Each structure stands twice: as structure tokens, then as C-alpha cells.
Amino acid sequence: MIIRLDSAVGTYRGGMARQCSRPTCAREASATMTYDYGSKTVWVDDLLDLRTPHTYDLCPTHADRLSVPMGWERLDRRNSEVRLLFAAAS
Ligand SMILES: [Zn+2]
DSSP states (O other): OOOOOHHHHTTOOTTSOOBOOSTTOOSBOOEEEEEETTTTEEEEEEOOSOOOTTEEEEOHHHHHHOOOOTTOEEEEOOOHHHHHHHHHHO
């Protein structure tokens, strides 16, 4: 199954805030999800300035909740120091 959202997220450019790519979510994206069918791996990174059909921007909630299909691996590479700083400031 391939879900193509690139036509929707591809319009966000430059200084505009990027929105979570989940259809029912209007929160600002803070993470980028990338996946690879070959190695059955899903990566969650800090928001990447990168546009391919295989990347999706996610808000913190959806990035944290992201689940992967059976047999896939989920690697969260977000910078935990940055997240702790944000938590301390709020
Ligand atoms: Zn979201």
C-alpha cells in the first residue's frame, strides 16, 4: 500500500509553518517520518527540510504515537536534548 501525500505537503515552502500530514490534524509539524520498504524501517527525525514522496511531516503527538506494521522497525532519531529544552521552557 502506498499513500501519496506529496501533492499536499509539497506546497509548504520557505518560512511557512509546516502542518502535520495526518488528514484530521492541524497541529504544527515538528518531526519528519521516513520509511524504506526494502529494509522495513521507519525513521522519525527532527523536522527535515526535505521533500520526497517517502517523507511525512508529523506533529509531536503523531510522531510519538506512530506505530509501524508487523515486522517493521521504528527508529526515533529525534534529538532528546532539544526536546528536554522545550519541556523546561514551557
Ligand atoms: Zn498530528
